[in-house]
Amino acid sequence: xxxxxxxxxxCKVVNKDIRNLWPMFGTTMIVLAVLPFTLWLLLLVLGQGxxxxxxxxxRLMMIEFVAMVAALMAPSRMYRTWNLRNEGIYYxxxxxxxxxxxxxxxxxxxxxxxxxxxxxxxxxxxxxxALPFGSWHEWIWQGKMGFPFSFDFTHMADYxxxxxxxxxxMYFGALYxxxxxxxxxxxxxxxxxxATLFKKHKVLQTILWLYAIEFVLSLLFIPIFIALxxxxxxxxLAEWIVQQxxxxxxxxxxxxxxxxxxxxxxxFGWLSWRRLKKMPY
Numbered sequence: 509x510x511x512x513x514x515x516x517x518x519c520k521v522v523n524k525d526i527r528n529l530w531p532m533f534g535t536t537m538i539v540l541a542v543l544p545f546t547l548w549l550l551l552l553v554l555g556q557g558x559x560x561x562x563x564x565x566x567r568l569m570m571i572e573f574v575a576m577v578a579a580l581m582a583p584s585r586m587y588r589t590w591n592l593r594n595e596g597i598y599y600x601x602x603x604x605x606x607x608x609x610x611x612x613x614x615x616x617x618x619x620x621x622x623x624x625x626x627x628x629x630x631x632x633x634x635x636x637x638a639l640p641f642g643s644w645h646e647w648i649w650q651g652k653m654g655f656p657f658s659f660d661f662t663h664m665a666d667y668x669x670x671x672x673x674x675x676x677x678m679y680f681g682a683l684y685x686x687x688x689x690x691x692x693x694x695x696x697x698x699x700x701x702x703a704t705l706f707k708k709h710k711v712l713q714t715i716l717w718l719y720a721i722e723f724v725l726s727l728l729f730i731p732i733f734i735a736l737x738x739x740x741x742x743x744x745l746a747e748w749i750v751q752q753x754x755x756x757x758x759x760x761x762x763x764x765x766x767x768x769x770x771x772x773x774x775x776f777g778w779l780s781w782r783r784l785k786k787m788p789y
Contacts, residue, residue, distance in 0.1 A: 518608040525586065525612050525620075533585040533621060540578050541628035544570040548636050551643045561645040568648055571629040579622035579696045583703035584710035586616055591704045591787060606785055614777075618696055676755065683762040690769035697776040704783040 544567060551562070589595035590613075602609060630648065637644040702714040749757065 512605050513607050513611075514605070517604045518611065521602065521604045521608050521612040522615065524602070525616050528586065529616070529620070529624075532588070533582065536581065536585060537578055537621065537625050537628070540574040541625045542632060543574050544629055545632055545636065548642055548644060552641070562643045564646050564648045564650050567633055567644070571626060571633065571648075574629055575622040575626035576692070576695075578625040579617060579692070580699045581711055582617040582621035583613065583696075583700045586621070587613055587703060588710075590784065592707060593788070596787070600787070610781055610784055613700065617700055618693060680755075680758060680762070683759070683766070687762050687765045687769065690766055690773060694769045694772035694776065697773050697780065701776045701780040701783065704780055704787070 547562065547570070587599070590599045599609070633644065633648050636642055637647055698718075699711065699714055702717070703710050706713045
């Protein structure tokens with residue numbers, strides 16, 4: 509239970525988590541992976557399968573959504589007992605350091621579980637597209653969204669290589685990708701932390717607490733916005749924004765989003781690690 513890292517022990521912990529993947533989370537991942545199939549089946553039952561073509565972009569969004577749900581649910585399903593005084597003793601006594609077990613939990617929460625659901629749902633989508641009937645008329649890579657959480661690169665041909673428009677397009681595309689991925693990591697780490705905090709209904713309690721915090725913050729900020737509106741501060745701010753360079757505003761907004769996401773990820777990653785490091789059993 510020390511904090512030293514050994515690669516061989518870490519591989520053994522990962523192997524143990526792989527063996528636990530099906531009994532702990534397998535059924536749920538299958539349900540999530542086939543959720544987009546329900547829309548295909550519904551259209552087929554309603555007799556609209558051959559007449560209504562479901563765009564590839566919408567299907568990709570559904571697949572990314574279920575993969576995200578898998579990532580958020582993974583900590584509470586895969587590591588349900590790690591904060592339970594009686595049941596958690598088995599996890600605490602595993603012959604590996606706390607750091608190795610924590611890194612394995614992050615690996616499965618951030619990568620393995622969502623990627624498994626994503627690939628399974630993609631395979632099902634391609635199978636449905638290959639069928640001679642149904643509403644999946646185009647392959648999913650024929651959409652305009654590109655890869656998961658990615659910037660739309662379909663208009664890249666509109667720019668000459670290395671001209672100013674091309675550089676700007678690539679720059680904002682890269683920033684957008686970074687903001688999406690850092691937002692994804694910070695969101696999952698919030699659920700990793702609450703999985704060490706709540707004992708039952710961990711995902712539901714997390715959602716309810718996030719909603720409660722958002723509600724309280726809205727109550728605090730509403731009077732502030734009313735006061736700013738009454739003093740014409742908001743109008744002055746809007747006029748100032750209109751006068752600024754749009755590229756500069758987008759650049760600033762993306763960097764602020766990235767910075768905020770990185771801070772959230774660092775905070776909840778540290779809190780999760782601290783909780784597990786000092787967990788009483």
